[in-house]
Amino acid sequence: MRPVLLVSSALAAEGGSGAPEDLNRLRRMDRFGRTGFLAGMRAFSGAGDSRSQGTDPRGGVIVGTRHGCRPAITEHATRLAAAARVEDLAPSVFASTVHNSVNGELAMALGLGGVSETIISGRSAGLEALILGARRVAADAADRVLVVAAEGVDDAMREAWTEERSALGPRAAGVELVETGAAVLLQAAKMEDHIRFVEGCLFFEPDARRAGLRFLEWMKGIEAQAGGNALPATVSLCVPDYEDFLEGEERRGDPPRIERFGAAGLYEIARDVAARRVHAAGEQPLNSPSKKIHLYVTRDTTGAVAAVALEFLA
């Protein structure tokens, strides 16, 4: 298996705009598409890669999302409810009602003709996409993979989140849903001053305590490998059983107060990478410069867990 490096990362905020050559493309996308596309494009250009004139069969796109193209689905369904005849519908909207729309748009814009996969496994989808992307590079199925996690939030989704939050109980009170796009570029080439994908962990365990034990067992293995050089896990858990999941883990900190659905885990990674770049540029000190291994975990309310260990080199 080849070593896998994370060479670039990016975040896309609500209302972001793209390059002039992408305006037509962005116009036909829904909020999920735009958010994921912009994050992906920024991560790609952040690595210093330029758009290919031809198609790179060794470059791919892997996306993780919980709700994916739900904004486009909502729009098509709304149009359908009002349509007297099929001509009242917009074919271009229906064409966006596939969860791999971000894969297609990025592949076209960047000439990435290799692997194309989309994971929609709830809150763990983003980290699961990262694990899958790393496996594709490690196994020589691709030389570079753009991993994107995105959630586009429309009014219907906000309404649904309000209902869901109520059902999650008092510990979820006040947790806000935020539209998020995050992306990283994985490569196989040996480069210094980058971040190495160490290991991923994926399992399903509805019982929070048992899930916590499995995660902590995996985490201790990583810490042992790192010789005490691992940072506490960055936890993206907007779930009511947060304390149960991390029972016995003294370093758990406070649960997050922002819900990013499937983009959560990759968002934390992209944020940390950005902070590291700012630190490397000498602009401000890094909060945690001494530890090399960073751990990230997401857990869905239904029990899906995805965790990732990254080594911050040099």
Next chain:
Amino acid sequence: MPRVVVTGMGAETALGHGVSAFWEGALLGRSAIRPVTRFETRRFHARGAALIDRERAGDGAELETLFARDAADEALAPCPDFGGGRAGIAVGTTLAGNGALTEWLASRPAGGGAPPRGEAGALSRELAERHGARGPVSTVSVACASGAAAVGLGAEWIREGLATRVLAGGADAISPFVFSGFDALRALSTSAARPFDVARDGLTLGDGAGFLLLEEEDRACRRGAVILARVTGYGSGSDAHHMTRPDPEGRGLRRAVETALVQAGRVSSDVDFVSAHGTGTTFNDAMEEAALARVLGAKARLVPVNGIKGAIGHTLGAAGALEAVLSVLVLAHQRVPPTAGHTRSRPDSPLRIVSGTPLSPEKPIAVALSTSSAFGGTNAALILERA
């Protein structure tokens, strides 16, 4: 690296309940395409689909969930102790959850209550709960290639040691949402899908679910399981061309097939049978002809090809999984079903479409290729081999 074998299969299609009904209907060249009665079609140009005669369950479960439960139960029947920390679930779907959202949006002006919290990804977790899987559990959604991608993902988990058993497949149910969308794109046949036929005029949608029980070969042998076939290769490739129109040269599909062949340690001349995506649209079938002609070379005119969508319709997220099930059946029975709806290929077609009656090939079928292509330009290919 562990080898991956198929030890169980399940199928729910409009041809009937179970793998036997699917295989018998396919061999007879039956088409299950009928006028739609599940919902009103007066607004649309097309009228037909291959739908399973079933109603929602009392627990409110959507149709795709019911199809998935039944197909999964059948696939797992030979393995009653499935479950635990080394058991995984990989599901492909395009539409799961859309029906409930569509209904809620339609009823909202009249005070349609709380919005549905369901999500497409819930399907794999529902099956994990039902069957006690505590290993990797994932839902893949790459439009019409979802089922094949899920089977490929499940096989990889076993090869990489993440799981020893994986229930892998796909499920979808047809609703006004998807019927209207394809009709708006003018992609639906006004009669019935005729894959690779000279007079084809579009696809026909269908309900379906297909699942395979994948196992690490040594473990399956130790428990005395009947090995139906091997999954040896999976490949994914992107057209990077257009969101809905396939690349006319089929370059993304070619890349997927070539990747799958490399993973299987095979070359294109090893392929003895193709279960084609074959939607029956002008553009898809032409793309697939171009891609397969290029990959298979001179052998393209010799390799028997089946397009099952003429029988069961385009089952979307289930299609790749059901076509994998069909491939296993062809490998096991050494017979290739005819392509329902196909009577005559265009004169310069490079492919050998099996038509009219089942084919018992002159040489044994040892290696099967199953192809899938999707909106977003995503393509997937599976290589399955005789046990």
